[in-house]
Amino acid sequence: MNPSFSLAVVVDDDPDIALAARLALRDMFERIEALSSPADLIPLLKRESPDAILLDLNFQRSATDGREGLDFLGKIMDHDPDAAVVIITAHGAVSTAVEALKRGASDFVAKPWSNERLAATVRSAAALRRSKIDARVERSRASELAHGTETPLIGRSASIERVRRLIERAAPTDANVLILGENGTGKEIVAREIHRLSKRGALPMVAIDLGATNETIFESELFGHVKGAFTGAAGERIGRLKAADHSTLFLDEVGNLPLHLQPKLLTALEQRKVVPVGANRPVDIDVRVVAATNLSVEQLADEGRFRQDLLFRLNTIEIHLPPLRARREDIPLLLDHYLALFARKYDRPARAVPPAALEVLVRHDWPGNVRALRHAAERAVIMADGEHYRTEDFTLPSRPDASAVSAPEIATSLNLDQFEKQMIERALRMHHFNISLAANELGLSRGALYRRMEKHGL
Structure with a gap:
């Protein structure tokens, strides 16, 4: 069975509870993270956006009032108002669970739970979160269209x-x-x-x-x-x-x-x-x-x-729709549009692209087409520090030769984030930025690959 969602986080200081939750939800999520302390949750939320969070209410020994969990629930909702938080509570703590619902939790489950009940509750919470986000995106896009601010066909x-x-x-x-x-x-x-x-x-x-x-x-x-x-x-x-x-x-x-x-x-x-x-x-x-x-x-x-x-x-x-390499005369117009767009977004000064750099950009094949050019322009705006843009500001990927594609690549860094980025870049180049084929090569869903590309600025 293919997972329906990307990431769930279980926050409970009891390793047996965390393991039970992982086993009950493993078919629903691509990845499940277990944290023993809610203090570790906020740093994680700054890096990732979980589809669902299971949060215990009591962490200190002898604590039964749920205050610590309710406090962290408030921090979660402040950080992400759309967060799907399912409270883990003990039998007899219904009043505390109701208070958690008032503060933004999606639902609660009582220990010991049935796996079917837990899976149904978490699935509903994650689906509701997805619906909220989808609805907000549609409203935002409708507003952009109404005010003429969405990226036009350039x-x-x-x-x-x-x-x-x-x-x-x-x-x-x-x-x-x-x-x-x-x-x-x-x-x-x-x-x-x-x-x-x-x-x-x-x-x-x-x-x-x-x-x-x-x-x-x-x-x-x-x-x-x-x-x-x-x-x-x-x-x-x-x-x-x-x-x-x-x-x-x-x-x-x-x-x-x-x-x-x-x-x-x-x-x-x-x-x-x-x-x-x-x-x-x-x-x-x-x-x-x-x-x-x-x-x-x-x-x-x-x-x-x-x-x-x-x-x-x-x-x-x-x-x-033609690929960008088939309409190279449009590349300067697209660059002007996106460089100006991101300069406003990041409050950076306007810079010119010298003719030599522009020639390199126009001759580039842009295997990711306009989306790849947009990302390159955004990186250039962020990275540039001179009076003009330089070719290296756009960090164009080099075209791999046949041996580079067929032979295994050795990671240049043992850092897991860097290694993941290298593997994604390699898969994208190998399949000429075909997202479906690259995702299949990496063993990911298309949605998961898009999220990782966004994470690494690809």
Whole structure:
């Protein structure tokens, strides 16, 4: 079973309790950290963002009032108001647990617990946290679109002008659109521009990354579920298709949807109805679908990989986004935009890019496309200390030769963080910044790889 969430943290000074929690939750999380003292939790929260935290209330010997745990609960909520904290308490301490709920805890479990009860409680708390974050991101993006501050589709090349014309023609219709392009070319930007210019643009666009959606929760994510539909379904949940009613649903990385799940998506789109998990009656939906994939036309034509009837449903209009190496004339414009953007963000002075450095940047192949250029510009703004930007400020990765790819690399540092960064960089270069392939090479989910890339500034 693939884990549904990335990280859980168990804070309890009893190693047996911590071990029991790890065993009960190991199928749900990619990683579980156990801490014996709540004092270690805040430093961890400054580095990472756990999907769920299990927090004991008493740590000092003979302590039974829960004050220490409640105090640290307040610190957790101050640091992250969306934190999903499940309190671990003893039988008979219900009043303290209720006080914890008032202070922001998601739920509580009593010792000794049943593993099913613990797993259901933690899953619900983590899912609620994810929903809160997703909703805030959508509201933020909708606000950015309304005020025109989101990154635009930048460029004057002929290929980008063709993309703009297709967007202008397709957006006012309700036709489904399929956006094709390598990772980092700006497929989501195009999707949001189509939505903004459509008749549905007054409502927020709803997005789901099918490449990062666990198979076991696919139906719940897309179609929703009713209370009691499965273990952990503590309440009703509206799926993404219904959430996008009268708006636009953006299916990111649709090409990574497993073949056996594709008929379920096709049926919903054809019938314009969804049946939430555990429900008996279908619910009508009115959505416009914009999908995106990094698969090529040839890969999509492989019936063993992608259903052709679903492809026909999605690609009423196809928009091909060119890689950055195919529109090098746009690189100076993109650099100007991102260098100015990050100079404002980090309150750094404006600097020019000398012609020699600009030539190097324009000739670079940018295997990660616009996303890689954006990250390089951000690093340059942070690292530059001279009057002008230098080529080395952008820390462009060198292209590995065949021997470097095929032979095992020896880490240049024994520091675990540095070693992890080196391995991620190697996998990204090996697969030309194809996130799905690099994640598979590393044994990670796409979402986990994105989080680690953000952590290391890649």
